[in-house]
Amino acid sequence: MKVSTTITPGDHLPVLLERIERQEKSARSRAVLYSLVPVALTIVLLGYTASSVRNAQKQVDALKTEAATYTTQIDSLKKNADTYKNQSQSLQGDAESYKNQVTELQAQLAEAQKTLSEAVNLSRAVRTTDYANAKELASRFPGSESLLLDMLDLRQRRIKWKPGGQSLQEGFDSPSFAMYILKQKRASGIELRPGESLSDASHSLYDKLPPTTQPRTGDLVFYPAGYAMFYFADPREGPFVLGMTPFGITALKSDFAKPVGYRQVQWR
Amino acid sequence: MNMRAKIEFLKSAIASQQVTLHLQIALAAMLFVLGITVVILSFVNPGLILAETLKTGQTLAGTAVAANGFIPIFFSRRDKIVALRSLLLSYQHQQVGGLSPDAKLDEYFDQYFAKVL
Numbered sequence: 482m483k484v485s486t487t488i489t490p491g492d493h494l495p496v497l498l499e500r501i502e503r504q505e506k507s508a509r510s511r512a513v514l515y516s517l518v519p520v521a522l523t524i525v526l527l528g529y530t531a532s533s534v535r536n537a538q539k540q541v542d543a544l545k546t547e548a549a550t551y552t553t554q555i556d557s558l559k560k561n562a563d564t565y566k567n568q569s570q571s572l573q574g575d576a577e578s579y580k581n582q583v584t585e586l587q588a589q590l591a592e593a594q595k596t597l598s599e600a601v602n603l604s605r606a607v608r609t610t611d612y613a614n615a616k617e618l619a620s621r622f623p624g625s626e627s628l629l630l631d632m633l634d635l636r637q638r639r640i641k642w643k644p645g646g647q648s649l650q651e652g653f654d655s656p657s658f659a660m661y662i663l664k665q666k667r668a669s670g671i672e673l674r675p676g677e678s679l680s681d682a683s684h685s686l687y688d689k690l691p692p693t694t695q696p697r698t699g700d701l702v703f704y705p706a707g708y709a710m711f712y713f714a715d716p717r718e719g720p721f722v723l724g725m726t727p728f729g730i731t732a733l734k735s736d737f738a739k740p741v742g743y744r745q746v747q748w749r
Numbered sequence: 750m751n752m753r754a755k756i757e758f759l760k761s762a763i764a765s766q767q768v769t770l771h772l773q774i775a776l777a778a779m780l781f782v783l784g785i786t787v788v789i790l791s792f793v794n795p796g797l798i799l800a801e802t803l804k805t806g807q808t809l810a811g812t813a814v815a816a817n818g819f820i821p822i823f824f825s826r827r828d829k830i831v832a833l834r835s836l837l838l839s840y841q842h843q844q845v846g847g848l849s850p851d852a853k854l855d856e857y858f859d860q861y862f863a864k865v866l
Contacts, residue, residue, distance in 0.1 A: 494754055494758045497862060498758055498761055498762065501762050505766060505769045515817075516780055516818070516820075519780070519814060519817040520814060520817075523813065523814055526810070527810060530803060534799070534802065534803060
């Protein structure tokens with residue numbers, strides 16, 4: 482600042498001093514301003530930055546919370562997935578088991594249908610036989626009376642059909658029943674080896690007895706389904722066979738199935 | 750002009766300028782101490798003023814504030830005070846020594862204030 486030419490230092494010292502004071506006052510104000518402005522600016526910038534950081538921190542916290550929620554949900558979903566996986570495996574196992582059961586039941590059904598079919602065929606060939614016509618038959622065939630009456634007696638006792646059965650209590654299948662009768666009546670050539678069961682012996686019955694093409698009353702007739710039946714020649718009503726069938730002890734027409742072969746029995 | 754008046758005038762001018770100078774030095778020291786404190790705290794205790802993530806920003810801001818403390822020094826009137834004090838001492842020397850007034854000294858006096866003001 483230049484001093485005006487009208488004021489000279491020599492003449493106006495008070496005025497000059499006043500100017501100097503004003504100038505210094507202004508310089509002090511500037512000094513304070515220059516010092517405080519950067520500080521204030523720094524404080525404002527730091528405040529703004531801190532505020533931004535706080536907001537960012539809040540957002541981060543919110544995102545963390547959200548992430549934690551998602552993590553929990555993911556864990557829950559994983560557990561559910563594991564549970565469903567286990568259930569699925571269990572159900573697959575069950576399905577496999579049911580499939581096997583169905584296959585087994587289908588096989589049983591086929592077997593039952595086959596048995597039913599056989600039973601139907603057998604039922605068509607059933608011949609009525611009781612004590613009355615047993616007596617009549619016995620009068621015609623004196624040698625067979627005892628055999629016929631014994632079997633009718635067993636029928637009266639309702640001896641059951643039992644595959645592999647070996648006693649009166651549990652029942653018999655057809656060959657083991659024939660073997661039982663032969664053993665009871667002491668037919669010749671029929672002996673059980675030591676330790677041999679009735680069922681085992683019955684399987685070799687076909688091979689043990691001598692074959693014949695002209696069966697007589699008391700001989701054995703073997704059929705493809707495994708039946709071993711005693712043959713009875715009845716010239717009046719036609720020949721029939723008597724033995725164990727799934728219906729129990731039953732008399733059937735001898736031609737209910739094509740015989741596999743005839744075997745001669747030597748009765749004592 | 751009265752020598753005594755000039756001496757009194759110079760004393761007043763010097764005193765006024767010294768007040769300004771002291772204020773400038775105080776402000777500079779304050780800014781410097783404040784800036785350095787901020788810088789040191791950013792290293793010693795990063796989370797005290799601002800979050801730890803803003804450590805670098807705090808260091809830079811502290812450095813800027815400390816550097817600002819030196820700015821008033823550039824506007825220092827220490828040279829003015831030295832010049833005025835020389836004039837004052839010269840006048841006092843004349844007065845104490847009973848010397849005859851030096852016209853050259855008055856000329857310097859006028860030149861100085863013409864230049865400064």
